[in-house]
Amino acid sequence: MxxxxxxxxxxxxxxxxxxxxxxxxxxxxxxxxxxxxxxxxxxxxxxxxxxxxxxxxxxxxxxSAGSSTAYxxxxxxxxxxxxxxxxxxxxxxxxxxxxxxxxxxxxxxxxxxxxxxxxxxxxxxxxxxxxxxxxxxxxxxxxxxxxxxxxxIEPIDINTPALLAPQAGTKDKMARAWYRSFGQVSVTAKIDRKGYTPGEVIPVFAEFDNSTSRSVVPKAFIIQTQTFIARGTMKQKRSVVATLCGDIVGAKRRETWHGRAIKIPPVGPSILQCRIIKVEYMLKVCVDVPGTSKLCLELPLVIGTIPLHPFGSRTSSVSSQYSVNLEWLRMAIPEQPEPPPDYSSVVTEEEAEQRHNAVASQQAEDLSGILERPLMAFVQEFRFRPPPVYSEIDPNPQLINMRPRCMTC
CATH class of the missing domain: 2.60.40.640 (Immunoglobulin-like)
Known part of the structure; x- marks a missing residue:
């Protein structure tokens, strides 16, 4: 057959x-x-x-159209x-x-x-x-x-001014349970840009001010929202794709995140151009207050396909196209980098002495080519000696009589 x-x-x-x-x-x-x-x-x-x-x-x-009718x-x-x-x-x-x-x-x-x-x-x-x-x-x-x-897969290049712009926000709320108020809790958060690609790490800078009488727990989530649209009706499905949990903030205390890292898993890119299906992402920074609803701050994200260009493209191109946002500067959370280690803790005394001798010998060997360099090249290398220490007592009193006298004296 x-x-x-x-x-x-x-x-x-x-x-x-x-x-x-x-x-x-x-x-x-x-x-x-x-x-x-x-x-x-x-x-x-x-x-x-x-x-x-x-x-x-x-x-x-x-x-339902009534007590006995359903369709x-x-x-x-x-x-x-x-x-x-x-x-x-x-x-x-x-x-x-x-x-x-x-x-x-x-x-x-x-x-x-x-x-x-x-x-x-x-x-x-x-x-x-x-x-x-x-x-x-x-x-x-x-x-x-x-x-x-x-x-x-339609490419989404995050190296655009809109997606390289920083995102920030602040939110507060009074923590209440029934008729009792426990005080106010507030959260301020920022991220350095809006666009990221899967596999990247988002440094989260946030400040949690707990003025309540209870301990709170700060958390951060990356949320994916799928939106389906038909006949003027919308259906949504939200899911958590990444989670970051912070330390407990005690009552009347404050906690600061200096770039806490939350990694983006291998998720699909954002879909924003379709009329009936949209896929959107957000970073949700929340404070879980026992006995009452959560305080949540949402920062929009766009998951792209073309990663960030190296060599500081953001500072060169975006800074010329974006004006400074004063609100962003006012609410910026101070970043406190750790101080560098002492030189003695990194290099031993023996290594330091060897490097000093090596530099001295190298300078002695390089004197042969000094005259070939232009004179102005040495201007910046020249350093004046400091003036002598001022003293009311003459260190050389025996030289007073040897000084020339004025003829009119």
Missing amino acids: IFDKLKKFDIVFDSPEVDCPPVYSSGDVVSGRVVLELSGESRVDSLKLHAEGFAKVHWTESR TQNYGDEVEYLNRREVLLQADNGEVTVLPAGKHEFPFSFQLPEETLVTSFEGKHGSIRYWVKVKLHRPWATVRKIKKEFTV
């Missing part, structure tokens, strides 16, 4: 690395081949390829990003093509839209997927189908 002759039917994407699936972005060319392996001669009507990309959301909610409300929407068709095999005159036994490969290639696509995503109430579907039509046989997804 015809079904027995088709031993292999597969889609293989071209990849620069072996055993590593390719990743694409808008404007890239997706290429590959469709592999057919036949055990015997087979007749084929056509072999067609269809590339698609959609963002889809769907969820249900139970509704389910469905919500759904979709956005199309890719729709390409290509014929890989089909005779021009509509006749059947006979393929001999063996392995056959049919290459394909198409370009993704130049418009900004949306990063592939899988969520609880929706997804963003891209795939290639191939259909094999044969006479007197059911249509064979195969589908294979590919990944699209």
Whole structure:
């Protein structure tokens, strides 16, 4: 039978690395081949390829119209990003093509839209997927189908002024339980920029002022928020992807974080350009007060794909484009770096004496080339000796009579 002759039917994407699936972005060319392996001669009507990309959301909610009436409300929407068709095999005159036994490969290639696509995503109430579907039509046989997804990641460069801008905030609240007030607790926090990439460490600078009569616990979280939108209704799912727990702050005490580190796990990048699906991140700095609700301060984050450029690109480019934010300076938490160690604790006396002798000998050897250097080069090296110590008593009284006298005296 015809079904027995088709031993292999597969889609293989071209990849620069072996055993590593390719990743694409808008404007890239997706290429590959469709592999057919036949055990015997087979007749084929056509072999067609269809590339698609959609963002889809769907969820249900139970509704009640009365004491005895209940129904389910469905919500759904979709956005199309890719729709390409290509014929890989089909005779021009509509006749059947006979393929001999063996392995056959049919290459394909198409370009993704130049418009900004949306990063592939899988969520609880929706997804963003891209795939290639191939259909094999044969006479007197059911249509064979195969589908294979590919990944699209839209680049997010955090080396932009908006994402390199520092983020800061302050918040306070009165801690109450029933009719009793325990006092006020406040939190001030800042981070050096808004954009980060997975694997980076975020130094958190924060100050916790506990004016209550109870001990509090400061914490920090990285929160991912998935938002699904359909028919004017929103569905959200929040999850904690990283946690940082601080030390207990006693009553009437204050605690300061001088760059406490919280690491970003391998999460997907932010999705901000899709109409029905959004993936957003935030740094949440909280104070857990026993007996009452938490005090939380939220700082927005953007998880990108292109990491921070080296060699201080922030100070060179962003400082010229961003004006100084006085509010940021006023609420800045002082950073107190540790003092450097004493020289004697790092270098022993023997090592110090050896280095001094080495420098002295090197200076003696280099005197041969002094006259070849310009005179002005030595101006900065010259140092005046300090003036002698002033004294009311003449150290050389015997020289008084030897000094010249004025003729009018």
